[in-house]
Amino acid sequence: MVRLSRTARLAICGQAPGTRVHATGLPFNDPSGDRLRDWMGIDREIFYDVSRLAIVPMGFCFPGQDAKGGDLPPRRECVSAWHDRLFAAMPQLELVLAIGQYAQAYHLGPLRRRSMTETVAAWREIMAGSSKPAILPLPHPSWRNTGWLKKNQWFEAEILPILRAEVARLTGR
Numbered sequence: 001m002v003r004l005s006r007t008a009r010l011a012i013c014g015q016a017p018g019t020r021v022h023a024t025g026l027p028f029n030d031p032s033g034d035r036l037r038d039w040m041g042i043d044r045e046i047f048y049d050v051s052r053l054a055i056v057p058m059g060f061c062f063p064g065q066d067a068k069g070g071d072l073p074p075r076r077e078c079v080s081a082w083h084d085r086l087f088a089a090m091p092q093l094e095l096v097l098a099i100g101q102y103a104q105a106y107h108l109g110p111l112r113r114r115s116m117t118e119t120v121a122a123w124r125e126i127m128a129g130s131s132k133p134a135i136l137p138l139p140h141p142s143w144r145n146t147g148w149l150k151k152n153q154w155f156e157a158e159i160l161p162i163l164r165a166e167v168a169r170l171t172g173r
Contacts, residue, residue: 016059016074035141041164
């Protein structure tokens with residue numbers, strides 16, 4: 001489910017493929033992807049244009065499900081074996097969308113806060129404090145986070161306009 005690019009200036013870094021994505025072989029080909037594209041203000045054509053957008057999840061394969069039916073965490077070997085090399089091969093990246101706690105842990109290091117909410121809320125400092133590429137932390141667009149989005153309405157008011165402007169700038173939309 002990795003989509004590398006030598007020309008994309010924007011990379012999406014989420015968790016790992018879910019059940020539907022695993023079955024179709026297309027990243028974010030599910031309701032989470034619909035919500036993410038809405039947040040970004042782009043359609044499927046731009047989203048899946050590898051010349052404009054790279055997709056590098058923390059886990060490259062479906063990790064399975066836990067007893068409650070949720071996805072297991074991404075398998076660690078993808079990060080240790082591949083991530084540093086993959087990002088080194090894409091020096092043109094200007095912005096990484098770090099979606100969810102696993103991507104934030106890898107991409108933010110000491111800039112990460114105690115919780116995902118605190119990390120996303122600190123987006124201004126994180127974007128200003130990250131080296132190239134800049135990192136924008138986002139919650140996972142899963143339906144499971146609908147309650148989080150309702151509770152944290154500042155996310156849509158503060159971050160989505162910036163996200164959409166950056167996506168438009170970096171994808172030439």
